[in-house]
Amino acid sequence: MTPRTDAEAEGRVYNVGGQDWDDVVAAADEAGDRPGEERLIVNMGPQHPSTHGVLRLILTLDGETVTELRPVVGYLHTGIEKNMEFRTWTQGVTFCTRMDYLSPLFNEAAFSLATERLLGITDAIPERASVIRVLMMELNRISSHLMAIATFGLELGATTVLLNGLREREKVLDLFELITGLRMNHAYIRPGGVSQDLPSGAIEKIREFVGVMPGLLGDLRKLLDANPVYLARTKDIAFLDLAGCMTLGVTGPILRSTGLPWDLRKSQPYCGYETYEFDVPVQDTCDAYGRYLVRMDEMEQSLRIIEQCADRLAGRRPAGDARVMIADAKIGWPAQLALGPDGLGNSPDHIKHIMSQSMEALIHHFKLVTEGFRVPAGQVYAAVESPRGELGCHAVSDGGTRPYRVHFRDPSFANLQALPAMCEGGMIADVIAAVASTDPVMGGVDR
Amino acid sequence: MTGEKAGDQPGKPAGEAPDAVGDAALAGRERLSEQVARTGMFGTETTGDTSGYGGLVVRRPPALSSPRPYGSYFDDLADDLGRSLEQAGVKFGEAIERVVADRGELTFQVSREHLTTVAGRLRDDPALAFELCTGVSGVHYPADPGRELHAVYHLVSITHNRRLRLEAAAGDSDPHLPTMVGVYPTCDWHERETWDFFGLIFDGHPALTRIEMPDDWKGHPQRKDYPLGGIPVEYRGATVPPPDERRAYE
Numbered sequence: 243m244t245p246r247t248d249a250e251a252e253g254r255v256y257n258v259g260g261q262d263w264d265d266v267v268a269a270a271d272e273a274g275d276r277p278g279e280e281r282l283i284v285n286m287g288p289q290h291p292s293t294h295g296v297l298r299l300i301l302t303l304d305g306e307t308v309t310e311l312r313p314v315v316g317y318l319h320t321g322i323e324k325n326m327e328f329r330t331w332t333q334g335v336t337f338c339t340r341m342d343y344l345s346p347l348f349n350e351a352a353f354s355l356a357t358e359r360l361l362g363i364t365d366a367i368p369e370r371a372s373v374i375r376v377l378m379m380e381l382n383r384i385s386s387h388l389m390a391i392a393t394f395g396l397e398l399g400a401t402t403v404l405l406n407g408l409r410e411r412e413k414v415l416d417l418f419e420l421i422t423g424l425r426m427n428h429a430y431i432r433p434g435g436v437s438q439d440l441p442s443g444a445i446e447k448i449r450e451f452v453g454v455m456p457g458l459l460g461d462l463r464k465l466l467d468a469n470p471v472y473l474a475r476t477k478d479i480a481f482l483d484l485a486g487c488m489t490l491g492v493t494g495p496i497l498r499s500t501g502l503p504w505d506l507r508k509s510q511p512y513c514g515y516e517t518y519e520f521d522v523p524v525q526d527t528c529d530a531y532g533r534y535l536v537r538m539d540e541m542e543q544s545l546r547i548i549e550q551c552a553d554r555l556a557g558r559r560p561a562g563d564a565r566v567m568i569a570d571a572k573i574g575w576p577a578q579l580a581l582g583p584d585g586l587g588n589s590p591d592h593i594k595h596i597m598s599q600s601m602e603a604l605i606h607h608f609k610l611v612t613e614g615f616r617v618p619a620g621q622v623y624a625a626v627e628s629p630r631g632e633l634g635c636h637a638v639s640d641g642g643t644r645p646y647r648v649h650f651r652d653p654s655f656a657n658l659q660a661l662p663a664m665c666e667g668g669m670i671a672d673v674i675a676a677v678a679s680t681d682p683v684m685g686g687v688d689r
Numbered sequence: 690m691t692g693e694k695a696g697d698q699p700g701k702p703a704g705e706a707p708d709a710v711g712d713a714a715l716a717g718r719e720r721l722s723e724q725v726a727r728t729g730m731f732g733t734e735t736t737g738d739t740s741g742y743g744g745l746v747v748r749r750p751p752a753l754s755s756p757r758p759y760g761s762y763f764d765d766l767a768d769d770l771g772r773s774l775e776q777a778g779v780k781f782g783e784a785i786e787r788v789v790a791d792r793g794e795l796t797f798q799v800s801r802e803h804l805t806t807v808a809g810r811l812r813d814d815p816a817l818a819f820e821l822c823t824g825v826s827g828v829h830y831p832a833d834p835g836r837e838l839h840a841v842y843h844l845v846s847i848t849h850n851r852r853l854r855l856e857a858a859a860g861d862s863d864p865h866l867p868t869m870v871g872v873y874p875t876c877d878w879h880e881r882e883t884w885d886f887f888g889l890i891f892d893g894h895p896a897l898t899r900i901e902m903p904d905d906w907k908g909h910p911q912r913k914d915y916p917l918g919g920i921p922v923e924y925r926g927a928t929v930p931p932p933d934e935r936r937a938y939e
Contacts, residue, residue, distance in 0.1 A: 319901040324910060328917055328932040359792055488820045488847075491875025502847070509850055613938040619750075620791055623843050623854060625823070636826040636841060640726075643938045647911075649826035651843070656824060659878050688901055 281309075284670075288317045292397040292674050295684030299661070299673065306669050311662045315655075318688040326648045330614030331357050332575060334645060336429040338635075341650060342686030343426055344389050347382040348628040349686075350431035351375055353648070355512055356624035356637040357433035360617050361573065368565040370555070371435035372513045377448070377551035378421070378430065379513075379626070380544040384455070385414035386629035387537040391462065394534065394678040398475050403465055410458045413451055420444055423586060434574045435567035441581075445556045452549050459541055466534065476531035480664040480676035483528045490663060491656040494631025495540070496680065499525045499532035506627040518547050530679035540629075573615050576607045614643040630654050630681055652686040723748040724832060749832060752787065759790035762851055766795065766817070770807070773814040779806055796854040801866050804857050808872040811844060811853070819844040819853060822873035825880055827887035829912045837861040838889050842869065842876075859889060868893040886911035 256266050287298035296317035302310035322341055326334040338353045339346040358364050392407025415425045421444055422428040422437070430437050466472050482492065484500040497504055505522040507515040523539030525532035567574040576596070580589035596604040619641040625634040631653030640646040657680050664676045726749045729742065758764050767788060771781035784803035789796040799807050811819040821844065828839045836858035844853045859866050868891040869876040880891040881900040888909040891897055899906060908915055919931025929935075 316899070316901040316903075321910065324917060325932070328935075328937075362792065489874050491822055491824065491873070493821075504847055509847075510852075621796075621828075621841070621854075622792055622794060623852070632823060632845075634823055634843060636843065638828055647826075647828045649841075651824045651826070655878065656875055659875060 286673070288314075292677065294393065294677065294682055297658070297677070297682060297684055297687075299677075301670065301673065303670060306671075308665050308668055308670055308673060311665045311673065313658050313661050315658065315684070315687050318684045320685075320689065322689045323648055323650065326645055328644065330643050331433055331617060331645060332610075332614060334648065335432050336427075338648070338650065339427050339429050340685065341689050342628065342630070342633070342652060342654065342683045344386045344683050345382050345628050345630070345633075345686075346426055346428055347375075347378045347431060348626055348633050349650070350429065351379055351513070352624055352626045352628075352633050352635040352650070353637070354431050354433045355626065356622050356635040356648075357617065359622040359624055360620060360637060360639050361433070361615075362618070363434070363568060363570065363573065366568050366570065368435055368568065369514075370439075370564065371566045371568075373551050373554050374436050374440065374566060375431055375513050376515065376518070377548055377555070378418075378436075380547045380551070381414050381417055383544045383629050384541050385411045385418075387541050388414070390629070390678075390681040391466070391534065391537060394675075394681075395466065395472075397674050397678045398472065400465070400469075400472070403462070406458075406462055406465065410455070410462070413455070417444075417447060417451060420447060432567075432575060434570075435565070437575070438579045439564070439566045440555065445552055448548065448552045452545055452552065455545055456542070459538065463538060467538075473531065475672075475675050476529065476534060476679070477527075478529050478531075479668070479672045480530045480679050481528050482660055482664050486660065486663055490660040492631070492660050494627075494629070494653050494657065495533045495536040496657060496660070497631065498523065498536045500528045501526035506625055506632060510625070512624070512626060518550050520544075520546050530675045533679045533681075537629075571603075571606045572610075576603070576610060616641060616643055617645075625651075628653055630683070630686075631657060650686075650689060652689065654680075654682040654684070654686045658682050658687060720748060723751065724834075725749070726832060754787045755790040759788065759795065761790075761793065761795075762849075763790050763795045766851065766853065769814065769816040770797075770810065773810040773817060774807065777806055777810055779803055794852065794854060796856055798856045798858070801857050801859060804855070805867050805869065805872055808842070808844075808855065808869055811855075812872055815848075817846065818848040819846045819851075821845040821847060822869070822875055825869070825876055825883050827883040827889055827911065829887055831913050833858075835860045838864050838887055840866055840883055840889055842873075864888055865890050865892050867891070870894055885909065888912065 256269060258266055282303045284301045284303055285298065286301055288296040298314040298317065300312040300314060301308055320340075322337045326337050329337065334353060334357075335350050338349045341349050355364070358367060388407045388411040392404045392411070395401075395403025395407065418428065419425050421440055422430040482496060482500070484497075484502055486492070487497045487500055487502075493504070501524050503522040503524050506512070507520075508522050520543045523536050523543060525535050576592065579586055580591075582590065596607050617639040619639050621636065621638040623634055623636045625632050627633075632651065633653055634651035636647075636649040636651065637645055638647040661676060661680065664680075665673050668676075726747045728744075728746050759767065767781075770785075774781055774784055784800060784807050785797045786800050787796075787798035789798070797807070811817045823843045823845060826841045826843075828841060830837055830839060837860055839856055839858045842855040842857075844855065845851075846853070857866055866889060868880060870880065870891075871893070877895070878900060880894055881897060883889050884891060884894075884897050885899045885901050886909055898904065902910065917931070917933040919933065921931060922929045
């Protein structure tokens with residue numbers, strides 16, 4: 243650690259390598275740097291462990307008080323929106339699922355709903371596919387909230403919360419693996435429906451999950467709800483009221499912690515959410531603790547919805563209702579996957595059908611797989627309530643087989659803008675709690 | 690109310706005597722003077738296309754407004770906005786160039802001079818009450834001369850549970866739009882993103898700097914004239930070209 247004088251404008255720069263704070267202070271005293279002024283600019287991130295990925299915060303400190311905070315994003319920009327313009331609409335799902343990697347199924351759902359609205363087939367999506375979508379999204383909400391609360395605990399120094407949270411999240415990921423074959427980046431929800439039906443035994447596993455989960459969430463609540471250390475670190479911390487949320491475009495648990503029950507599942511339902519019984523949890527504390535409580539309550543409500551989905555999926559259904567992909571052969575991806583002796587692949591029945599029974603089926607298969615389907619020109623905006631707030635997909639088509647432009651309104655992107663409002667004037671230690679209560683996912687912010 | 694205003698198509702004859710044959714011929718000539726959007730049907734330029742559609746010429750459709758009634762709550766919304774704009778001394782037809790009601794969504798194409806006025810009325814008028822803006826999305830239309838760059842704003846009214854889309858356009862030669870930060874501060878980062886990706890300059894923005902790309906990046910990557918890039922991938926002797934060089938079925 244050596245003091246180094248840079249250009250006048252920048253002042254003296256100290257490189258901090260960790261464990262050398264006393265050296266920095268001594269060097270600053272020795273250099274007699276601006277006597278009487280305590281202002282210090284600290285660059286937190288982009289590799290700081292508590293910044294949820296590669297978020298950089300430039301903090302101006304006066305003692306331990308944050309006088310200015312500037313979030314810097316862009317370290318994880320991957321050009322997903324640009325790439326999607328060079329793939330078919332169906333292939334687009336495999337890209338957008340990678341944006342907000344903690345809630346991949348919401349990304350897929352937003353994009354699929356937008357594509358379906360452009361095609362005008364929203365009402366033609368099979369009932370079963372919609373129920374499976376709701377089921378998967380609610381499972382995903384639980385896994386995402388668990389991750390948020392687990393890392394929240396870790397960042398405040400509670401490793402038990404992390405271990406418990408991740409252990410329970412693993413149960414959701416096991417279900418995902420069973421149903422989609424993957425733990426993340428599923429590409430499961432697609433324009434027209436979902437890629438495949440639930441495998442045998444999935445309903446039992448889901449019921450088992452719904453059975454054990456309330457107890458495990460209760461354990462998590464015992465760890466945190468009334469924990470004096472946790473309360474001291476979160477109560478009245480990172481305050482943002484309703485007016486602030488509206489001004490800064492903040493949605494999701496942060497908005498609901500101000501007392502406004504704004505949840506797109508209730509106010510502008512999609513995928514048949516209006517037919518499920520659940521409540522929208524709210525708190526009126528406007529602080530980090532309120533957001534934690536909203537997330538915990540939301541997980542319990544998600545379990546209610548999952549139970550209703552399981553009932554609907556398990557119920558006796560007429561033969562024609564078993565589809566999970568739209569019946570229109572010019573849009574619906576033709577094949578159902580099946581588990582063969584050599585792994586998962588196209589179902590042998592489908593291959594037999596196209597290779598030796600139906601010329602039209604072969605043509606449809608070939609055209610859909612190589613060319614994709616055409617989407618009438620126009621633009622739509624489809625929004626879903628992701629674990630972090632309103633996830634919107636603005637899709638523009640020029641009538642071709644590829645999206646002309648897809649833009650995702652990621653809730654983390656908008657919510658991060660509120661960090662200065664939450665943190666400025668507070669203590670530096672509370673910045674950690676503020677970031678954690680915002681629950682940003684940089685993959686979604688930068689796309 | 691001038692919601693029926695017929696787009697921005699020049700040379701539309703007005704007040705002529707009804708002459709079906711002459712009108713049809715004129716309409717045909719007008720149609721032929723439209724810009725060609727694409728030719729062919731299957732993306733092939735060579736003799737490989739035996740479909741008979743190789744000579745197809747598709748022209749850019751004229752930009753028309755939706756006729757009244759728009760349906761749903763859209764008519765009320767347009768009326769309320771018209772009344773509110775009158776109070777601010779702006780005519781509805783002046784500020785709103787086109788109204789498009791499509792697929793259950795309402796779009797107002799706003800002239801850029803009146804963008805902040807319209808947004809301000811939409812936010813502050815209790816009959817409209819669009820409290821929340823969910824950001825800006827840019828779209829680049831190189832085939833739309835003079836209006837290549839579009840900024841699309843999605844507004845939400847929590848009070849009335851309504852949604853609305855505003856669209857404003859600027860040309861490549863003069864890529865300026867007024868900033869919305871004064872009305873909806875959440876547009877701060879979204880406008881930076883739109884500048885970064887499309888090169889749209891938002892006049893009056895407090896700090897219009899790049900947000901996703903590095904500060905010294907050249908060009909604006911989401912524009913249609915910006916290549917995707919990529920390298921051919923070889924696998925077991927076969928070569929797969931990069932995505933932007935593969936066959937497109939446009």
